[in-house]
Amino acid sequence: MATQEPLVGRRERKKAATRKAIADAALRLFLEHGYDKVTMREVAEEADVSATTLLNYFPTKETLVFDHDADVQASLVAAITDRPAGTSAVTALHQHLKERAVHASAAPGATRFRVLVQSEAALTKHERDMWLRHQDALTAAVAEAEHLPSDDRTCRLVAAFALQTLIVAMDSDDPSSTIDLGFALIEHGRRAG
Structure with missing residues (x-):
């Protein structure tokens, strides 16, 4: 009988990958265009996630950098x-x-x-x-x-x-x-x- 541990592991890996993709997209945009010139919506688009998903992972623009x-x-x-x-x-x-x-x-x-x-x-x-x-x-x-x-x-x-x-x-x-x-x-x- 299979346990749920692999499922939890997969879910956590997916969350971590999403978080990293968002952070990487944000940093790339900030470095290319300047922090003040990039919006949260642009980061969401670049990372291919919804604005709601972005805010679930990063509640403020500053948290995207750190x-x-x-x-x-x-x-x-x-x-x-x-x-x-x-x-x-x-x-x-x-x-x-x-x-x-x-x-x-x-x-x-x-x-x-x-x-x-x-x-x-x-x-x-x-x-x-x-x-x-x-x-x-x-x-x-x-x-x-x-x-x-x-x-x-x-x-x-x-x-x-x-x-x-x-x-x-x-x-x-x-x-x-x-x-x-x-x-x-x-x-x-x-x-x-």
Whole structure:
């Protein structure tokens, strides 16, 4: 007797393919014509989906640009919870964010993508907000790793500064050294506090 698992898997694969097709079409149009010159309807047409389908996957125009957000929080928390024995939470977070920034800057089309994001205030704000909304989860993970209360202000500041460091590094000519500098300041601040 067949189980429903393959059906669920197929459905999820189809949803993921639709989501990717929409995001790819949007990015292509934004890069070719400029973010402000492309409408949601044009993206739907390019992706060959209805406007309703597009809005089901991407409720705002900004979300079309940042399609990679779904697993970000889980990866931030896992960087701390799954860190190697003997590695501090801050060191693990430093390594994770450095790898993320370096990988993002080396990806094909990274420079064009950064120019697109920097060209629109709405995109810059959305990217910043997207990262900072993970601050509470990251604070809790750092606090748990450090055996501190979940509302510990030092852990909250570490999370906030780490996420801000990543935001600055994304637009830096040298993301790796920017992350290193940011975490040197975080470590210095922790020692001084």
